[in-house]
Amino acid sequence: MTTEKFDAIVIGSGQAGPPIAARCSKEGLRTAVIERGPFGGTCVNVGCTPTKTLVASARALHLARRGAEFGFSAGEVRADMARIKARKDGIVAQSRDGVTKWMHGLDKAEVIVGEAVFSGPQTIQVGKRRLTAPRIFLNVGARATHPDIEGMDAVPTLDNRTIMELDEVPEHLVIIGGSYIGLEFAQMMRRFGAQVTVVEQADKLLHREDGDVSDGIRDILEGDGVAFELGAKCMKLSRDGKHIVVGAQCGPDARLLRASHVLLAVGRRPNTDGLGLDKAGIKTDERGYIVVDDQCRSSADGVWAVGDCNGRGAFTHTSYNDHEIVVANLFDNDARKISDRIPCYALFIDPALGRVGMTETEVRKSGRKALIGTMAMKRVGRARESGETQGFMKVLVDATNQQILGASILGMNGDEVVHSLLDLMAAGQPYTVVARGVHIHPTVSELLPTLLQGLRPLE
Numbered sequence: 001m002t003t004e005k006f007d008a009i010v011i012g013s014g015q016a017g018p019p020i021a022a023r024c025s026k027e028g029l030r031t032a033v034i035e036r037g038p039f040g041g042t043c044v045n046v047g048c049t050p051t052k053t054l055v056a057s058a059r060a061l062h063l064a065r066r067g068a069e070f071g072f073s074a075g076e077v078r079a080d081m082a083r084i085k086a087r088k089d090g091i092v093a094q095s096r097d098g099v100t101k102w103m104h105g106l107d108k109a110e111v112i113v114g115e116a117v118f119s120g121p122q123t124i125q126v127g128k129r130r131l132t133a134p135r136i137f138l139n140v141g142a143r144a145t146h147p148d149i150e151g152m153d154a155v156p157t158l159d160n161r162t163i164m165e166l167d168e169v170p171e172h173l174v175i176i177g178g179s180y181i182g183l184e185f186a187q188m189m190r191r192f193g194a195q196v197t198v199v200e201q202a203d204k205l206l207h208r209e210d211g212d213v214s215d216g217i218r219d220i221l222e223g224d225g226v227a228f229e230l231g232a233k234c235m236k237l238s239r240d241g242k243h244i245v246v247g248a249q250c251g252p253d254a255r256l257l258r259a260s261h262v263l264l265a266v267g268r269r270p271n272t273d274g275l276g277l278d279k280a281g282i283k284t285d286e287r288g289y290i291v292v293d294d295q296c297r298s299s300a301d302g303v304w305a306v307g308d309c310n311g312r313g314a315f316t317h318t319s320y321n322d323h324e325i326v327v328a329n330l331f332d333n334d335a336r337k338i339s340d341r342i343p344c345y346a347l348f349i350d351p352a353l354g355r356v357g358m359t360e361t362e363v364r365k366s367g368r369k370a371l372i373g374t375m376a377m378k379r380v381g382r383a384r385e386s387g388e389t390q391g392f393m394k395v396l397v398d399a400t401n402q403q404i405l406g407a408s409i410l411g412m413n414g415d416e417v418v419h420s421l422l423d424l425m426a427a428g429q430p431y432t433v434v435a436r437g438v439h440i441h442p443t444v445s446e447l448l449p450t451l452l453q454g455l456r457p458l459e
Helices: 017-026 041-046 048-065 081-104 180-192 211-223 316-331 360-366 381-385 414-427 447-453
Strands: 003-005 008-011 031-035 109-113 116-120 123-126 129-132 136-138 142-144 172-176 195-199 227-229 236-240 243-247 256-259 261-264 268-270 303-305 344-347 353-357 370-376 392-398 404-410
Touching: 008 017, 017 031, 017 081, 017 109, 017 136, 017 316, 041 048, 041 081, 048 081, 048 180, 081 109, 172 180, 172 243, 172 256, 180 195, 180 211, 180 344, 195 256, 211 227, 211 392, 211 404, 243 261, 344 414, 353 414, 360 392, 360 404, 370 447, 392 414, 392 447, 404 414, 414 447
Parallel strands: 003 129, 008 031, 008 136, 031 109, 136 303, 172 195, 172 261, 195 227
Antiparallel strands: 116 123, 123 129, 142 268, 236 243, 243 256, 344 353, 353 404, 370 392, 392 404
16 A cells, blocks of 8 residues: 655644644645544534524523513514524534635645544554655544443433434433533523523532632522532433433432433543554543643654643633644744643633633632632623623732732623733733723723722632
8 A cells, every 4th residue: 555645634623723734734735634524623513603603592582581671572482493403503504614615725735534543653544545744733622421320321312412403492401410511501401491400410510610600600590490400429310201310319219300301411532542543652641632742742753632632621712722832833933832821711601601710719729828809790880781790700819929810700791801811811910900901981891990909818
């Protein structure tokens, strides 16, 4: 079999792969782009794009039902799941087609559809073709984890991908997992009209968040009618006719939940199995993530791992930043690093949670002298005017150098407002830069200076 020589091989077309391929093309490198499924990866096909499209539909329904608060009546409001799904599918297709055309249109690049497997160092097998290149970039993503729950093999279950193929609203959706993905679907489906119960093994939602943030999120979702079973230590599934019976608690008298649908939302696992990584000398950790250094290089010469598969970030924005780090080091003589970025993410319930940097719990554990500021969203005029007073703002500041350590903005536009603080952190500037600034009224962001002017010692 002839080995075809390329200058670069990109496996996977998520958020990092396509821009790496485009940069390689720009640099005049003969590049192979290998994809086994739809172009665009998780975000475009089964992640950010479809879920946020559904969130938008759910919010529109929610606001229509609240018409009386704003002085109008929209009559009976019902979700047409088939039309909601069609809208979602159309937006996904538009995004996916954009990535597909981009890759097929690259100069000096060849798109190869198929399953890529390493057959040796810097050597890839795709069907009957064998390829080699001195630069190989792995952007293979991750997928939903299926937990080991008693009776799971005997009942049908959904994951983050298959639940978005429903064209009817579930009668009663039980979600196993009280974390980010599960909670977004919980509120969304409740607003579509489903009865929703979230079953979580831990005693609180979102274990990485502070207790007040977790409680605030629970209050928001319970306000929408989402029910919770926390501390579920004895989960099991069984069939009862058309229904799925979900056991959450221990003991013979524990209440059983009768569900029409069950969504598994307990985590993700990397798509690294089946790649033949051992044949290429590429090390993985105990969870299957590819071990990389601070610049996304794997243990094998000439192989980089970017995006979800390297375990250094589970978000679209961190995946894209991986691409920026790789091309900066390869082509721009710019030694960018993973450790340079500030942790940031959002929970896209409504209202949203925007998170940057350290939590209050982490700051306390660090033992450093710190300041804290908190403010209820009901103090924000724009939130009151919009009828969106749920949630609060919280910021942590280093008492010694006056730099922001972290923040949680749970409330109206929290996922956008938090960027003012993130940019300040990235610039290495003291909190006083924002505290002394003049913000536009009436906005949510205008309360950030007031929040920072009210700092007090963290005791």
